[in-house]
Amino acid sequence: MDKIKVEICVGTTCFILGASELQELERFLPEGLRDKVDITGATCLGMCKDDNYGQAPFVRVGNRIVSNASISSVIEQIEEQLKHR
């Protein structure tokens, strides 16, 4: 089975509004998820334009965007997608 791609936006807006914390996502991943995801940093996903920055930081999990992302909400989204496979 393909790994779920997790892209953490490290564009400046996301970075200062919380993505710097998300860099530690890997550390907090539950044991069972580690080999099921592929975590990378992404240059600006373009979501923060149009005055939408209040929703930053953004993370793309598979093909879904998680806004206001936190370590726990990203893990939740990963689990959600694994369930529907």
Next chain:
Amino acid sequence: MQANDANRVRRELLIKIVREFMQGNLAEKIDRIPYELRPRDGQSSRCCVFKDRAVIKYRLMAILGIGVENETDEAKPLSEYLQDALDRELPDEDILSVLDVACSHCITSRYLITNACRGCFARPCTFNCPKKAIAVVNGQARINYDLCIDCGKCTQVCPYHAIIRVPIPCEEACPVNAIRRDEETDRQYIDFKACISCGKCMTACPFAAILERSQIIDVLKLIKAGRKVIAMVAPAIVGQFAGKLGQIAAALHHAGFARMEEVAYGAEMTTTHETEEFLERMKKGDHIMTTSCCPAYVEAVKLHVPELLPFVSDTPSPMRYTAEAVKKQDPDAFTVFIGPCVAKRKEAVADQNTDYVMTFEELGAMFAAMQIDVSSQEALPLDRDVKGYARGFATSCGVSAAILEELHQSHPEIEMPEINKQFINGLDHKTVKQLALYGRGKLPGNFLEVMACEGGCVGGPCAIGKVTLATAAVKKAAAGEV
């Protein structure tokens, strides 16, 4: 810095201010910001949206660089404060303010018996309390606060750890007891005669009631007017943005700065000078020398540890050396120090060559507002070939490492006085007491490096990146990888 709502709101406000200012709409929009962020039907973070709006207004005043305690007319709109900010020539000297409407007036009784108390048979709390302030009522120990003297004996003896100490976070964080309660007005205030501007109270307060006066408007004003503004970036900048140093230089250029100068360049001069000074002082017979690059630490010694003052290095800080060099080369340019530090604002007031100070947080907001993405910039070549050790100044022990390397390089021939280096990594009540002991020669060591922030500058109150990751980035930069 820890991620929390208070930091997030502050950063969002900064982004808004920069964006509107650069678009030329700030005067017209600024009074609307509190209403936009807290609409009537929206959620509030305090008791109601109305209080939230009031607090946001004061936060905006601080971002404009206005001290909230200087408010004389509550009805004065933000647009008028903006005009005041644009009219001023020099930033304020006092830096931090307590925002009373945001302050929660934390309880002064510091010991609390929790539900973990089992009302045991032995009852060591009642026996060990020197004031007989604890009695067991309905199977649980209770403190009579009229008698309690906050000695804390009960917490030490409870086998269940059921008695906790509830601190007042700002007072707990202040290493020099400069923030306290005014008994008459029952308000928390900062005693500026004792304050070392370290910024610890600001990050400690869970109600974000301590505000820092920003100079971002002053800098933006110059940039917008097309003046030559040079960004002097502290060595801690690597690891603060997702990007290499050359990319940060490019981003700064896009933001309107004429160029970037690494303060690490000044750190080289500090190192050479401080190394010579150390050798001289040892020859003279001094028992110790201590570092001078951390402004909050130097201020702490000046105001609170007279015993150690004669042993503080006279060598100017990296910021001063850098600013001096920049002004020599470019007398008409404006210099802006950009770092993670609150105390640098104070140091800069006394330094004629450093015009303004911005924080990493403010710079990040500037990039975000101008939609400049550091990680997708094409890196500019770095103007100077800075020695690796100078880039390592930003972590605790970085200064000593630099001095050692310099001693080794510049004086391989002379017999070294044995260097016994000591570190104080972060100031708090306890380490400030240690400083006096170093001054009196009661503790071993002849070279004392002190950083007011835990971890060094990377752990500063206005940093963005996580300390662990930022430390790794600075160490990499010190090893030559930028």
